[in-house]
Amino acid sequence: xxxxxxxxxxxxxxxxxxxxxxxxxxxxxxxxxxxxxxxxxxxxxxxxxxxxxxxxxxxxxxxxxxxxxxxxxxxxxxxxxxxxxxxxxxxxxxxxxxxxxxxxxxxxxxxxxxxxxxxxxxxxxxxxxxxxxxxxxxxxxxxxxxxxxxxxxxxxxxxxxxxxxxxxxxxxxxxxxxxxxxxxxxxxxxxxxxxxxxxxxxxxxxxxxxxxxxxxxxxxxxxxxxxxxxxxxxxxxxxxxxxxxxxxxxxxxxxxxxxxxxxxxxxxxxxxxxxxxxxxxxxxxxxxxxxxxxxxxxxxxxxxxxxxxxxxxxxxxxxxxxxxxxxxxxxxxxxxxxxxxxxxxxxxxxxxxxxxxxxxxxxxxxxxxxxxxxxxxxxxxxxxxxxxxxxxxxxxxxxxxxxxxxxxxxxxxxxx
Amino acid sequence: xxxxxxxxxxxxxxxxxxxxxxxxxxxxxxxxxxxxxxxxxxxxxxxxxxxxxxxxxxxxxxxxxxxxxxxxxxxxxxxxxxxxxxxxxxxxxxxxxxxxxxxxxxxxxxxxxxxxxxxxxxxxxxxxxxxxxxxxxxxxxxxxxxxxxxxxxxxxxxxxxxxxxxxxxxxxxxxxxxxxxxxxxxxxxxxxxxxxxxxxxxxxxxxxxxxxxxxxxxxxxxxxxxxxxxxxxxxxxxxxxxxxxxxxxxxxxxxxxxxxxxxxxxxxxxxxxxxxxxxxxxxxxxxxxxxxxxxxxxxxxxxx
Numbered sequence: 001x002x003x004x005x006x007x008x009x010x011x012x013x014x015x016x017x018x019x020x021x022x023x024x025x026x027x028x029x030x031x032x033x034x035x036x037x038x039x040x041x042x043x044x045x046x047x048x049x050x051x052x053x054x055x056x057x058x059x060x061x062x063x064x065x066x067x068x069x070x071x072x073x074x075x076x077x078x079x080x081x082x083x084x085x086x087x088x089x090x091x092x093x094x095x096x097x098x099x100x101x102x103x104x105x106x107x108x109x110x111x112x113x114x115x116x117x118x119x120x121x122x123x124x125x126x127x128x129x130x131x132x133x134x135x136x137x138x139x140x141x142x143x144x145x146x147x148x149x150x151x152x153x154x155x156x157x158x159x160x161x162x163x164x165x166x167x168x169x170x171x172x173x174x175x176x177x178x179x180x181x182x183x184x185x186x187x188x189x190x191x192x193x194x195x196x197x198x199x200x201x202x203x204x205x206x207x208x209x210x211x212x213x214x215x216x217x218x219x220x221x222x223x224x225x226x227x228x229x230x231x232x233x234x235x236x237x238x239x240x241x242x243x244x245x246x247x248x249x250x251x252x253x254x255x256x257x258x259x260x261x262x263x264x265x266x267x268x269x270x271x272x273x274x275x276x277x278x279x280x281x282x283x284x285x286x287x288x289x290x291x292x293x294x295x296x297x298x299x300x301x302x303x304x305x306x307x308x309x310x311x312x313x314x315x316x317x318x319x320x321x322x323x324x325x326x327x328x329x330x331x332x333x334x335x336x337x338x339x340x341x342x343x344x345x346x347x348x349x350x351x352x353x354x355x356x357x358x359x360x361x362x363x364x365x366x367x368x369x370x371x372x373x374x375x376x377x378x379x380x381x382x383x384x385x386x387x388x389x390x391x392x393x394x395x396x397x398x399x400x401x402x403x404x405x406x407x408x409x410x411x412x413x414x415x416x
Numbered sequence: 417x418x419x420x421x422x423x424x425x426x427x428x429x430x431x432x433x434x435x436x437x438x439x440x441x442x443x444x445x446x447x448x449x450x451x452x453x454x455x456x457x458x459x460x461x462x463x464x465x466x467x468x469x470x471x472x473x474x475x476x477x478x479x480x481x482x483x484x485x486x487x488x489x490x491x492x493x494x495x496x497x498x499x500x501x502x503x504x505x506x507x508x509x510x511x512x513x514x515x516x517x518x519x520x521x522x523x524x525x526x527x528x529x530x531x532x533x534x535x536x537x538x539x540x541x542x543x544x545x546x547x548x549x550x551x552x553x554x555x556x557x558x559x560x561x562x563x564x565x566x567x568x569x570x571x572x573x574x575x576x577x578x579x580x581x582x583x584x585x586x587x588x589x590x591x592x593x594x595x596x597x598x599x600x601x602x603x604x605x606x607x608x609x610x611x612x613x614x615x616x617x618x619x620x621x622x623x624x625x626x627x628x629x630x631x632x633x634x635x636x637x638x639x640x641x642x643x644x645x646x647x648x649x650x651x652x653x654x655x656x657x658x659x660x661x662x663x664x665x666x667x668x669x670x671x672x673x674x675x676x677x678x679x680x681x682x683x684x685x686x687x688x689x690x691x692x693x694x695x696x697x698x699x700x701x702x703x704x705x706x707x708x709x710x711x712x713x714x715x716x717x718x719x720x
Contacts, residue, residue, distance in 0.1 A: 072682045075682065079685070101472075180571055181566075190663060191663060191664075191665065192683065239556065240556025240574040240577055241556035241557070241574060241576050241577040243576075243665050243667070244661075244662055244665055244666065249555075252558065253557075253558075256557075256558055258557050378679055378683040378684055382665075382671075385665055385666055385667040385668075386667035386668060388667070391579065391668065391669070392667075411469075412469070413472075
C-alpha cells in the first residue's frame, strides 16, 4: 500500500513537473529567437543577414528557400495558427492570400510609431498602396522588381542586331541565334511561380490578361489561345529542361553561356557580372521586355498574426533591415523602393541595369489582385505545360484550365 | 476422455495466464503505433468526409462527396494509371537487376562483403538528397550526364524536359536508390536455400539458370512476396524524387498520385479531398499487393 501511495505521489509530482516545464517552455518560446521564413535570392539573402543583427540582444533565425517552398511552409504553419514563424516573406500577390486568411498583423500603429526613426516616408507611394488591403498596411517593403530582357550584347553586336521591341521580333531572333550548344532563348516554365511569370507576359502583351472584372477566366479566349501558341513557338528555341526550370536554372543558363537571351528578374542582373558564378561577365546587357506588360513585383516582410514575440521588436527588425543605409548596401541587387535611392545619380551610374529596370517598371504589370491566383495557377501552369509539350492542343488545354479555375473559384464563393 | 482433456485444459490455462502477464509488454509499441499510425490514419479518414479548405474556415460534412468527386475526375484516373506504370516499371527493373546481382554475388567466391557494402551505398542516402544529386546529373546541358555525352560527341536528350525521357529518368532514379535493397534481401534469401537440394539438382545435371529458376526462386518465394510487397507499397508513395527531379512534369508526364495529393493539399489547399485521395491510394496499393500475393500463390493452391 505504502509503495503504491508513493507511486501515485510520484505520478502527480511528475505531472506537475511536466506542466511546469511546459509552461516554462512556452515562456522560453515567447522570449526565444525570432523565426523568419523567406524566399531566397541574393537581395533577400542580404536582408536576412541584416535582420540577424538588427536588434541587439535578439537572435533571429532565418530560413531561406525557393519561392514555392516558402509559400507552402507559411501556408501550412499559418493555417494551423502556429506561432513557430514570427516574420515571413510575401510578395504583392501572396500577401493578398495571407491577409484574406487573417495571417498577417496590420502594421499601421507600428508604422506611425517608427515613421520618423526609420524615415518610412521615404518609401515609394505605389509600394505602400500595393501592401495596403482594406485601408490597412501589412508589409514593410524591401524590394521592387521587374522582369527584364537579358541579352548577350556581344552576340547581338556580332550579328548586327538590336534588342527586340516586339514578341514577334524576339521569336525571330531566338530562332536565328538558336544552335544545339547555345539556345536562342531561356524559358522558365516550372510550375507554379516561374511558369506563371512567363505566361503572364504573353497573356498580357498578346492578349487581354487572365480575368475579366468579375474574375471570369478570359485566358481561353481566341487571343489568349494565340498568346500560348506564341509561347509554345518560343519554347522551340529554349534551353534544355525549360519545363522544370525556375529562376535559378534560367539564371545559370545565362551565366553559363547556354542561352543568348530571355526574360529574368532585375534582381538577378548583378550576378551576371560575378566572375565566381558567370562565364559572361560584362557581356550581358538589359532592355525592357518587348511590348512591355511583363511581370513587376515587390517583396516585403510581415509579422505573423499568431506570433507571441514583442511586435515592437519584430517591427524594428524589419524596419532596420530596410533602412536607408542597409537598402543602399543592397542597391546593386535590387531596385530599391526608397525615393532617395531611386533618384541617387551615383547608384544609377553604378548599376547598369537600373535604366532598363525603371523602364520595365513603368510598362510592367503585376499579377491579378486575386488572393487565389497561386492556387488557380496550379491548373493554369499544368495545362500550359501540357499545351507546350504537345500533350494537348492549346485550345483544349486552355479551355480545361478555364473550367478548372472557374469551378475552383465558384467553390471559394465567387460569381454569386 | 476426461484424462485426455485435462492436459489440454491446463495448457490453455497456462497459455492464458502467460498472455495475461505478457500483454503489458505490448503497451509501449501499441501506444507508439497508435500515435504515429492509427491516429493519423483515423484523422485522415475523418477529414476525407469533409469539405475542408485551408484558409476559408470551411468545414462542411459531405460524407463520401470527396471520393465520388475524385472518382469522376480524369486527373485522378490519369495519375493512377501513370503511377501504376511507373511503379511496375521501377519495381520490375529493381527486382530483375536485384536478382541478377544477388545471384552473381551468391556465386562469387570472394569480395562479396565489399561488393555488398558498395552496392548498398545509394540506399543509405536520404531520398531528397539522392534526388538532388540525380537532378545535377540529369540536368540539361550542364548536368553531369549531358556534359559527359557532349564531351564524347553525342548530343544528349532532354532527360527532364522531354515527357518520354522524364518518365525513364524517374524510373531509373528510383531503381538507382532501391535496387540495393532488393539485392540485400534476395542475396540473404538465396543463402538460406537448402544446400542438399542444390547439390541434388547439380548431380541431376541442372545448369546455373535451372538451379536459379527451378530450385532457388521457388524456395524463397515468401521472401520474394515480402520484398515486392514492401517495394510496391513504397513505390506507390513515390514522391521525393519526382518532386525534386520533375515536379510531376513536364506537363503531367510524371504526375503520380502522391504528386496530385500534394497539389491538392498544399497548392489548392483542399485538405478534405487530399485526405480522400490518400485513403484511395491506400486502398489501391493494398489491393495491388493482395492481387500480387494471390497470383504468386495461385499455382500452389491449385496443386493442393
